[in-house]
Amino acid sequence: MLNDKEKMVSDGNKEVRKVQLTELKMIQDLTILGSDDSADFFCDVNTGICGPVPEKKEEEK
Amino acid sequence: MKITIWSDFVCPFCYIGESHLEEALKKFEHADEVEIEYKSFLLSPESQYTPGKNYYQAFADEKGVPLEQAKAMMGQVLDMAKQSSVSINYDIAKFTNTVDAHHVFQYAKAEGKGNEFFKRFYDAHFNEGEVLSDNETIVRLAKEVGLDEVKVRNIIETKEYSNELTHDLAESRQVGVQGVPFFVFDNKYALSGARPAEYFTQVLEKVWEEKESK
Numbered sequence: 001m002l003n004d005k006e007k008m009v010s011d012g013n014k015e016v017r018k019v020q021l022t023e024l025k026m027i028q029d030l031t032i033l034g035s036d037d038s039a040d041f042f043c044d045v046n047t048g049i050c051g052p053v054p055e056k057k058e059e060e061k
Numbered sequence: 062m063k064i065t066i067w068s069d070f071v072c073p074f075c076y077i078g079e080s081h082l083e084e085a086l087k088k089f090e091h092a093d094e095v096e097i098e099y100k101s102f103l104l105s106p107e108s109q110y111t112p113g114k115n116y117y118q119a120f121a122d123e124k125g126v127p128l129e130q131a132k133a134m135m136g137q138v139l140d141m142a143k144q145s146s147v148s149i150n151y152d153i154a155k156f157t158n159t160v161d162a163h164h165v166f167q168y169a170k171a172e173g174k175g176n177e178f179f180k181r182f183y184d185a186h187f188n189e190g191e192v193l194s195d196n197e198t199i200v201r202l203a204k205e206v207g208l209d210e211v212k213v214r215n216i217i218e219t220k221e222y223s224n225e226l227t228h229d230l231a232e233s234r235q236v237g238v239q240g241v242p243f244f245v246f247d248n249k250y251a252l253s254g255a256r257p258a259e260y261f262t263q264v265l266e267k268v269w270e271e272k273e274s275k
Contacts, residue, residue: 030245030249030251031250031251032251032252040254040256041074041254041255042241042242043069043074043104044239044240045102045233045238045240045241047124048105048124049124049126049134050074051134
């Protein structure tokens, strides 16, 4: 699905080179490693806000 | 072993977390066989630099949080940085977007200078008060890591390499990145956040053992 989207973007702009998208398929089955800590310190990709984020959020994924 | 890292130049926990990874790698027996690849992420793609506005106020205004909350958040970052011997100076840092800097990063990556570029831009943001959305600043810093000035100016003007940037962002969504830094080990194990160096050591050893047992 994403591969198709990427191709459409590329086709819509002739000036832009095509990007190799094979890696997208390779990392679909990731094992997410948890933490012993009660919170992870990262920057939330949706809000851009950085701080301690409860581990529960990652487990919900 | 390959470690892929989604990050932004202005992400403090990326800066700190990667210092922990580097610390772990210094003690890792097979560090010479570890390849690190950075991928782009944009934390605040819409942000514009406002001269005269300090980092705390700019962040509070952009994210819609009270100034005191912004200061408290930065305080947490500074506490962790201090514990990690990482230098961050929010008194001179400039809050802005990094879109064009990431376009040029993609070029740097194609030239085999991606990791060097990332580290230079981290330092420029966190310790030197550089405005990473400013064209002349990007050109100057890119030149420092050995990139061609004419090519860099052209990339900023034409947005060449935007497809590569879009690819990194699309890939982050596909793998379910919720927060950066986001580390992927050998396309199999992933973790996010500024984990301690000891944690990275455990992961490196586990991934290496699995790799060797195959």
